[in-house]
Amino acid sequence: MATIDVxxxxxxxxxxxxxxxPRTAAPAGTGRWTVPGAEVTARHDPYGALRLTLAAPGPEGLSTVALRRRxxxxxxxxxxxxxxxxxxxxGELQWRGIQPERPLPWYWLGTDPATGTSAGLGVRTRAGALCCxxxxxxxxTLWLDVRSGGLPALPGDREIAAATVVGVATAADTTPYAALQELCAAMSPDPLLPAQPVVGCNNWYYAYGQDFGPDAVLRDAATIAEFAGDHPVRPFCVVDDGWTEGGGSAPGGPWDTGLPGLFDDMAGLAAGIADRGARPDLWxxxxxxxxxTExxxxxxxxPGRIxxxxxxxxxxxxxxxxxxRFRSWGFELIKHDFSTYDVFGRFHPDTPHEMAGAGWRLADRTRTTAEVLxxxxxxxxxxAGDAVVLGCNTVGHLAAGLVQVQRTGDDTSGRHWERTRRMGINTLAFRLAQHSRFYAVDADCVPCTPATEWPLNRQFLxxxxRSGTALxxxxxxxxxxxxxDADLGAAVRLALDGGSPGGVEPLDWLGTTAPRRWRTDNAERTYTWSQPWGAWPPLPL
Known part of the structure; x- marks a missing residue:
């Protein structure tokens, strides 16, 4: 297996x-193409990656560039x-046959089970364009969306460093999973990784931001510390949505005080979490x-949601x-959430062909949306300084190198197992290759609630x-x-150790969105994800 010259x-x-x-650009020398008002340049770096830069000095600006390889x-x-x-x-990540109109954000990998070979292309993290x-x-075809919001970017005399393309091709004795690991490593040369395994508790999936206060947080801190026992790596305790006015419904700032009469002393709460043997974490x-506000x-x-x-x-x-301010209060992990939704005005299920709708604008049109993010x-x-940063509902490919931990899938659920199966299993299987190459992957919480079946959640746990990802x-x-308690304690201590030696690998992922067969500890484990009635198509929260 090796990277290739793109x-x-x-x-x-x-x-x-x-x-x-799109207009077809005219070649203007090796690695250079022009249309009136814009220029595209492609140059190889010393390692065979292809650097793409764009210029659009005119008043019309630049929206999209498509680079076609036959x-x-x-x-x-x-x-x-x-x-x-x-x-x-x-829950939509999966291997499919060729579908020409299917959008493949950031990277793609192809495989042929008949020959055992795999090959793919991707762009390096923190690109200057939204790449698909x-x-x-x-x-x-590589599509570079270099708009500012939903309008053409107006970079003036500045060049846009749109993307650097890398690729891999493998021999027949390499699994597709190993090929994806190689591609992820090539795309992310400078990951920011946590110094220790990230393990903790979060009451969101049993409280959902309602009817909880400092006493409940401190109780959870004591619980996760109990599960960790005398392990030298200390777990985190998350203070999630619900600590400010309007809590429990993902409210906005100001973030300078907690909910009056309940979360009046955030610094004291952080100290209380630490006193109980956990590390304070704030959403x-x-x-x-x-x-x-300005x-x-x-x-x-x-009104009230600006x-x-x-x-x-x-x-x-x-x-x-x-x-x-959160750091001054004593919080050691900062979880920032919803910025993708608040920029684009929508989530992105089922992988639409573009992130931004047409027409809306950012104030600074000289930069692309990717550059702004x-x-x-x-x-x-x-x-954040030396605090751990966890991104949730952020663009992971643009955040890699700037977050230590990344929530890679939509919410699991403390109310309905089907949501945990569809979201948690899928993102763990199909984004696991990003773990320790982009950041520490967080497939979201494992719930233990009266409303969900513990035999199923126990397998996810x-x-x-075992995976070594954030738990x-x-x-x-x-x-x-x-x-x-016995199951949770054993899993928490294993996760604090860094998981099973060698982690885990999905084995049947070429033919399902929720792999059941996994390699771990040089052996194979099979999990059962189905409820008695199977998978119910509606997906409640």
Whole structure:
């Protein structure tokens, strides 16, 4: 298995204005193409990766660039193709046959079970464009969305460092999973990883932000410390949504005080968590405000729910001050959430072909949306100092290197096992190759609640603990029994050890969205994810 020298595209197509079809650019020398008002340049770095830069000095700006290659890497048309998701996944990740219109954000890997070979292409993390691939019978196309919001970017005389393309091709004795690991490593040369395994508790999936206060938080801190025992790595205790006014419904800031009469002393709460043997962790939503404030967007929102514009210095200053305040209170992990939704106005289930809708704008149109998001994540990382940063509903491919932990899938559930199966198993299987290459993967909480079946959640707990990925548990006091405590304690201590030696690997993932067969400890384990009635199509929260 090896990385490959990425070939130049056979043709380049450019969309400058906000609508219409892309125009075919004219070659202007090796690795250079032009259309009126824009120029595309492709240059190899010393390692064979292809660096793509864009220029659009004119008033029309630049929206989209498509780079077409009329061949497949490795020289073989794949039988099955796997892609990623724009931000969190929503249970939709899977291997499929060639589907020419299928959007494949950030990277794609193809495999042929008949020959055992795999090959794929991707862009390095923290790209300057929102990057998406399509794969058809004749070749591949890389689509670079360089808009600012939903309008063409206006970079002026500045070049946009849009993307660096890398690729892999494998021999017949390499599994597709190993090929995906190699591709992820090539895309992420500078990951920011936690110094120790990330394990903790979070009451969201039994409290859902309602009817809880400091006493419940401190009780959970004592519980997770009990599960950890005398392990030298201490677990985290999350104070999730519900600690501010409007809590339990993902409210916005200001984030300078807790809910009056309940969370009045956040520094004291952090100290209390530490006194009980856990590390304090705090959730917040950086790009939403309950009150009018500097940096707010004026084109969207509703009273009490005002999104902020991350392209403005005022917004970044507010976010940095919030994170620094949390650190001063004593919180050692900062979980920031909802920024993708607050920028784009939507989540991205079922992988739409683009993240942004047409027409809406960021205040600073000289930068692409991707560049603005990287700037937001960098601001949070810098303000966090030595605290661990966990991104949730963030664009993982742009956040890699700026977060130590990333929630890679949509919410699991303390009410319905089907949601945990569909979201948690899927994201763990299909994004596990990103673990320790982009960041520490967080497949979301393992619930232990009266409303969900423990025999099923117990299997998810076992798999996550063995994987070495981040393990968070949501344990309702009413669901604790000697058996659940024994299971949770064993899993927490295994996860604090870093999981099973060698981790885990999905084995039957070429043919299902929820793999049952996994390799671990040089052996095979089979899990059963089905309820007695199977999978029920509606997906409640």
């Amino acid at each position: 070939p130049l595209p056979d043709s380049v197509h450019v969309l400058t204005g906000p609508s219409g079809d 061949h497949h890497p490795g020289g073989h048309r794949p039988a099955l193709v796997l892609g990623d998701a724009w931000e969190r996944s929503y 691939w399509t794969v058809d019978e004749d070749g591949t 917040f939503r950086p790009l939403l405000s309950r009150v009018p 940096g707010m967007r004026t084109d969207t929102g509703a 999104p902020l514009d991350p392209s403005l210095d005022a917004t970044l200053a507010t976010v940095a001050a919030d994170v620094a 990287v700037g937001l994540y960098r601001t949070i990382a810098k303000a 076992d798999l996550v603990a 968070f548990v949501s344990v309702a006091p009413a669901a604790r029994t000697p058996q659940t």
